Amino acid sequence: xxxxxxxxxxxLARLWRGCLWLGLAGTIVTNVxxxxxxxxxxxxxxxxxxxxxxxxxxxxCQIAYVNVIRDGNDWQMWYGAYDHHHKDDSDGYLCYxxxxxxxxxxxxxxxxxxxxxxxxxxxxxxxxxxxxxxxHTVFLDPDAPAAERYKLVFTKLAGxxxxxxxxxxxxxxxxxxxxxxxxxxxxxxxxxxxxRDGDWYRLYVRMWSKGLYRGRRLVGYTESKHFGDFPxxxxxxxxDAQDPPDLNLYNSAATKLRDGLYVMFPSxxxxxxxxxxIDGTVAAQLALSADGRTFQRPSRDLFLPLGxxxxxxxxxxxxxxxxxxxxxxxxIYYAGSTRGHDDKVASPIQYAGGIGRFLLVEQxxx
Numbered sequence: 001x002x003x004x005x006x007x008x009x010x011x012l013a014r015l016w017r018g019c020l021w022l023g024l025a026g027t028i029v030t031n032v033x034x035x036x037x038x039x040x041x042x043x044x045x046x047x048x049x050x051x052x053x054x055x056x057x058x059x060x061c062q063i064a065y066v067n068v069i070r071d072g073n074d075w076q077m078w079y080g081a082y083d084h085h086h087k088d089d090s091d092g093y094l095c096y097x098x099x100x101x102x103x104x105x106x107x108x109x110x111x112x113x114x115x116x117x118x119x120x121x122x123x124x125x126x127x128x129x130x131x132x133x134x135x136h137t138v139f140l141d142p143d144a145p146a147a148e149r150y151k152l153v154f155t156k157l158a159g160x161x162x163x164x165x166x167x168x169x170x171x172x173x174x175x176x177x178x179x180x181x182x183x184x185x186x187x188x189x190x191x192x193x194x195x196r197d198g199d200w201y202r203l204y205v206r207m208w209s210k211g212l213y214r215g216r217r218l219v220g221y222t223e224s225k226h227f228g229d230f231p232x233x234x235x236x237x238x239x240d241a242q243d244p245p246d247l248n249l250y251n252s253a254a255t256k257l258r259d260g261l262y263v264m265f266p267s268x269x270x271x272x273x274x275x276x277x278i279d280g281t282v283a284a285q286l287a288l289s290a291d292g293r294t295f296q297r298p299s300r301d302l303f304l305p306l307g308x309x310x311x312x313x314x315x316x317x318x319x320x321x322x323x324x325x326x327x328x329x330x331x332i333y334y335a336g337s338t339r340g341h342d343d344k345v346a347s348p349i350q351y352a353g354g355i356g357r358f359l360l361v362e363q364x365x366x
Contacts, residue, residue, distance in 0.1 A: 050336065051356060054350075060083050060350070065316060068357075077333070081123075132163070137319050152167060165230075195254075203223065219249055247270060255332075269282045314336060325359075333355060
């Protein structure tokens with residue numbers, strides 16, 4: 001419940017009051033046990049082969065986080081890419097692809113960014129000159145002026161080794177004006193998520209259970225009526241006693257499906273050592289919410305397990321849902337990899353990663 005009499009910090013401290021609780025087996029129930037059951041969610045039509053792969057020189061290390069928007073008949077994709085100079089996450093590029101059907105994707109020569117003496121590429125923002133363009137999310141802001149209709153959040157390396165959250169605006173999703181001041185001067189070293197929801201901008205970040213880079217990774221949340229001025233986040237989804245002691249919630253992929261139904265696909269990352277190496281696999285669980293603030297995981301099973309091909313060791317669902325072929329369905333995109341989070345490779349030239357998708361289906365009311 002929102003109240004204009006609360007300060008931003010007070011409001012966030014009250015996120016858990018008066019909210020709906022979530023039941024088991026993928027269903028949403030009210031806080032009265034005898035209440036009626038809401039629809040459950042399941043996966044259909046998951047790709048076995050990638051829709052988009054790393055095949056350009058500026059992608060010759062890997063491609064990474066993704067999100068997709070459909071605006072009319074135009075499907076637009078933004079994804080992260082790293083080349084063989086990759087040393088850390090500040091080395092990446094934000095790239096753009098276009099489709100008319102969501103399946104066949106084109107990487108257009110945009111002529112915007114000089115890469116190794118040539119502007120014939122699909123890069124929209126280069127990370128190295130600005131200390132990073134890591135962990136992006138692009139979203140449409142329908143109430144914004146035309147020049148700012150597209151908005152972007154990303155992180156770049158700031159003081160003390162933190163990844164602060166910055167923003168950008170664009171009229172078309174291609175020509176961007178990055179902001180020079182942080183939206184939130186707090187660390188979020190993963191794919192940070194933001195979207196407009198009524199009067200509010202919702203921002204989902206990474207936090208750590210024992211302070212910066214200590215303990216386990218978890219999901220934090222903050223909100224603002226402005227694209228900026230975000231108060232300090234609070235933890236809203238954390239590993240708990242039902243999880244293995246090495247489980248981290250890597251990225252959130254927080255998404256609004258419809259009024260009264262929000263989802264996350266938090267990537268479950270296991271950081272325990274197996275022999276001399278770390279397991280390092282990453283795959284997606286499911287969390288549900290009625291209000292976008294209070295999330296519960298209905299099961300600790302993987303909602304989207306690892307595949308057998310391009311997504312055999314790593315799987316990171318992207319934020320945002322594209323309406324599917326019938327009511328109650330949504331296309332969800334994800335980045336997959338044959339490299340585990342902690343795998344060591346002999347050469348930086350791997351052309352690793354690919355983009356897949358699945359149809360998320362809401363079962364009808366009983």
